[in-house]
């Protein structure tokens with residue numbers, strides 16, 4: 001027995017090694033998932049070709065440089081906005097079923113101990129995709145008419161208003177819609193299209209819609225008010 005006391009028994013060394021290997025594997029596993037997330041941002045940014053050339057081939061005019069920087073900035077904003085949607089937000093196709101949107105909305109509201117329920121869904125006009133539904137949030141009720149996810153979430157936002165929460169629409173540059181649940185939106189910051197492209201009346205500081213004259217954002221693909229699509 002005295003011999004065994006000198007060093008660590010072999011079975012104990014093996015157990016220790018296994019434990020170390022296991023904890024390292026766990027550590028590496030966690031690290032890997034963080035790195036994957038970071039890699040996705042880098043990949044998204046890289047694939048958007050948001051790279052400012054360091055050494056221009058020929059001397060450029062100030063205007064050409066500014067245009068190049070603008071288009072890089074635009075690509076960068078697109079990448080950042082898309083990454084936000086992929087990570088934190090959700091997309092809704094142009095035509096959607098109510099059963100598909102509630103499972104997107106409710107897990108996000110559950111962080112705030114809220115659940116949205118919907119009942120009495122009725123079609124008003126199938127051709128226009130116009131529907132009507134009663135939304136229930138706690139002891140609040142509201143009848144919402146909607147033809148797309150934008151209308152629907154606007155109704156949800158009205159129910160959420162006194163809880164300082166809002167589903168913020170992000171630009172997708174496509175026919176689908178994307179939303180992010182934001183607590184107490186800082187509209188003064190979100191208004192900055194160089195930060196992230198948020199589509200809301202409060203961030204419409206990029207000019208006017210050619211069709212209806214409503215204010216629109218710098219990088220928006222369509223008008224919030226009349227739906228006109230920009231080239």
Ligand SMILES: [Zn+2]
Nearest residue numbers: 209212223226
């Ligand atoms: Zn318009």
